[in-house]
Amino acid sequence: MKLTFYGAARTVTGSAHLLEVNGHSVLFDCGLHQGKRKEAFERNRNLQIPADTLDAVLLSHAHIDHSGNLPTLVKRGFRGTIYATSATCDLCSIMLPDSGHLHEQDVEFVNKKRARLGKTPFEPLYTVDEAKAVIPYFQDVSYEEPFKVDERTEVVYHDAGHILGAAMIEVRVDGGAGARRIVYSGDVGRAAQPILRDPWPLSPNDVLIMETTYGGRRHEGAQRIEEKLLPILRKAVAQRGKIVIPSFSVGRTQHLVYILHTLWKNGELPPMPVYVDSPLSVNATEVFRRHPECYDEETLALLARREDPFGFARLAYVRDIQESKALNDRPGPMVIISASGMCEGGRVLHHLAHAIGDARNTILIIGFQAEHTLGRQLVEKRPEVKIYGERHTVRAAVETINAFSAHADQQELLDWMAGAMGRLGMVFLVHGEETQSVAFLNELTARGVKNVIIPHEGQTWDL
Template sequence: MKIAFHGAARTVTGSKHLVTLNDNTQILLDCGLFQGMGEATENLNSNFGFDPSKVTHLILSHAHIDHCGLIPRLVAQGFAGHIYSTPATKDLTRILLLDSAKIQEQDAEYANKKRPEGEPEEQPLYTEEDVVKTLTLFKTIDYNTDFAISPAITVSFTDAGHIVGSAAVHLTLKEDGKSTRLTFSGDVGRYGDLLLKSPQTFSQADYIIMESTYGDSLHKDLEPIENMLFEIIQQTCMVKKGKVVIPAFSVGRTQELLYALNSLELKHKLPAVNYYVDSPLSMQATQVLKDHPEVYNNGVKEVMKTDHDPFDFKGLKFIESVEESKALNNDSRPCVIISASGMADGGRVRHHIRNTIGDHKNTILMVGYCSPGSLGGRLLAGDQSVYLFRETYQVVAEIQSIKSMSAHGDYEDLLHFLSSQRPEQVKQLFLVHGEYPVQQHFASRLNDHGFKQVMIPEHHHVFDCNI
């Protein structure tokens, strides 16, 4: 057996890990889009580093676009096997990939309008037609169910607690008369998450592919999330009469924010302003979460005994049309705007930031991971000016963050996730989905906890488990 790392290797996007058995059966774990990699992004997304037509099976850990976003391109280039995921992941993947295809096609159309005469037309990474074909290949597997995808390969999912439907993937591989167990963590969520169940324990693995996004961080805030939201909204909207703009991913973070704001209303503490979710995708993702109550933790289930919809409250409005979105920028009244993307590197939120960044009355509130080069990352780093829509803007608005709202576990959560394992029985632990300096810190912690065989693979690195 060999494992090749074709994405999320010493970086946090583009998750793709290819397991090749001795009989040349190929199992691809995730097939994600690279994001925020500067000039290298286009090339990374255009070239897999392997032949899609030779991949036998695809197993998807969850629906975030950096884990599923290149599946339609894989299909367009020859992959014809099944795609295995949890039911909720399939539902989320459908809306995210259709949205992504629309963006790909619009971007290509815009680029072709601007291209110099004689240059070849730019093509989208994939089309809506490719997505429709992709969706026919899905097969869903419930959590904690052993499913044989071939006589030699059994897969099971345990809840990873990251987003609705997210799973750690566990493979039992039979070859050459022996059985090997490989676990891929996907993205690991928080223990004690606001909405979701905590990550589940899992059986002993021989090999582990482990995410490490926050391998050197602790998500410790002094106050509960809803209290921090109350203080920021109260000070900005009610005292300074400004706006709070919150860049938030459509899947996961937006729903957590809605739940926390709903909790404030239940306690009669919600500031009386308008709350806008300016993202059609967020509305669809919220509905998927409502359709899968099996992922809720006991706290949410308790709330639902008296509040049938914990994601709705007075003053909330979902914005769909571009016209409505633009109208928010012309409305000077205090309000809260939640809009994608979470790193503020694309989407409608950039327009809202441009409209509010130059006024000290306003607050831009970051609530999740931002890569250092993203607009959100630069704001968190304290940059005094930022480049937006080909213009430089001075950062006058207040920049705040709520660290504990990350859907990724911190290093204590990651170590907790691994606590069911006997370190001496793990032949090799691979760290993926993290920035290299962070991974080096986490590798040192793992060594201290008994995991002596830790590797941080580079892009396209191939590890031979037979040696």
């Protein structure tokens, strides 16, 4: 049995880990490397995975850093099966073409420059059509229902509690009592999150490949999101200001809507309209509605009472671009939830450009902002930022709520694996910046866990 790490090794993006066993090869995830544009582009394009001999992809969830390089894999000759939960298949069918669209836009911009310099144009990493070409390879699977990828290899998907459809993947080689068990954590979610069921508690295994995004960190204290959110909403109403919330379309937006819904239901939501303004967010929310099999009991109870977890009287979904622009001229108070989550593109940019210069307005950051992004500059309270190439003085208040994370923190990771502690074989720590993985390795070592490894990209292990 061999394991090779093609991505998310000592970093957080580009998840792809190849398992070779009994003459078959399966790939856990095929994510996009993200970061500095040129470097990421080269790494994504120069995919090292032997695509044409690969039998299957076991996809943990739809986030682009886990699924976003599947189109390149298919372009390189992959003709096997991509196994994923039904919700993940549906999310990928909107997210991959959206990603293709962004890649097309990306080169369009660079190619304009290159054309002026008389240089040959770049090809996009993949196009919308190439992204759509991936969809027929998907095969949907159900949580807790074992299936075979070959005669000797059985796979089970477990709840990850991370985003809709997210799974932890257990592979049992050679079945029966003597089976070797390999577990890939995907992204480990958090217990007691709204909408989704809690993560499956880890069971003993021979090989564990686990994420360590927050391997060295603890999330903000137990302060409820609502306690931080309400004063911001009230202030906006008092000042007739706008609140612009850059938000990831899948997961984060629905989580926020769920909380606003609860406030509204309890009569606590100050009188102001709420707009979700992003076509991808609107489409993703429809996918959420179609997959009650992923919901926790609380959300199912809402449905049973014929309440809509993703809607309420004061909330409007905006699909039309003219309607989106019309919000610019409408006076506050209002809440605008828009994408992209790190302010790197999308409609949130025109909302920011209009709102940023007015001290009555608030920009509310609710997600991780990577280095070099506009979102990060806002979090860092830069006095001036560039939007669409134009300088804007930041007069709006910038607030941050960190409690939305969909990733387990250090303690939550340890809690997740508590039942398997002492009965682990090899443990590979992936999907974390080096400092985070090292911190987690130290925690495990202190608890007597042996054979903990932080692999480097391209490394192969014979097991």
